[in-house]
Amino acid sequence: QVQLVESGGGSVQAGGSLRLSCAASRYSYIKYCMGWFRQAPGKEREGVATIDYDGSTNYADSVKGRFTISKDGAKNILYLQMNTLRPEDTAMYYCAADGFCGRVWSGPYPRHWGQGTQVTVSS
Numbered sequence: 001q002v003q004l005v006e007s008g009g010g011s012v013q014a015g016g017s018l019r020l021s022c023a024a025s026r027y028s029y030i031k032y033c034m035g036w037f038r039q040a041p042g043k044e045r046e047g048v049a050t051i052d053y054d055g056s057t058n059y060a061d062s063v064k065g066r067f068t069i070s071k072d073g074a075k076n077i078l079y080l081q082m083n084t085l086r087p088e089d090t091a092m093y094y095c096a097a098d099g100f101c102g103r104v105w106s107g108p109y110p111r112h113w114g115q116g117t118q119v120t121v122s123s
Contacts, residue, residue: 001025002032002112004095009117016085020117022078022095032112034071034078035104038091038119047105048093049080058101062088085121092116 008020020036035050049059049069057069068081078095096103096110103110 002097004097004112004114006093006095006114006117009093009119011120011122012085014086014121014123016121017081017083018085018119020080020082020093020095020119022080022114024076024078024095024097032097032099033101033104035096035101035110036069036078036080036093037096037104037110037113038089038093040091043091045106045109046091050101050104051078052101082119085119087121087123090119090121092118 002025005023006020008018010018012018033050033052036048037045038048039045047060048063049067051057051069051071059067066084070079094116095114097112098110
């Protein structure tokens with residue numbers, strides 16, 4: 001069973017930065033694609049970024065150039081560095097793990113995800 005625990009959310013003004021962290025079970029990065037998705041009240045789930053077991057990354061168009069996903073395999077931690085935040089980035093952010101990166105983006109929910117961390121960006 002993969003356990004994922006997010007942290008690092010908070011409230012910032014537009015233009016600010018936050019770094020989200022996700023502590024994962026041992027060996028998660030070897031076996032799974034890891035990523036982040038977000039959901040705002042009344043809106044559909046939205047994939048944000050993924051990093052596959054080979055290190056390849058993908059980003060939603062809305063966050064390209066502003067967000068960076070990375071992982072520290074030695075510490076089993078997944079990160080999402082978020083810069084130049086906008087009010088539309090406000091959402092609950094979830095760390096996710098699945099054998100298939102596609103499930104982070106759409107369709108059935110990923111096999112594993114955490115409890116989420118709230119990000120609120122004010123204008």
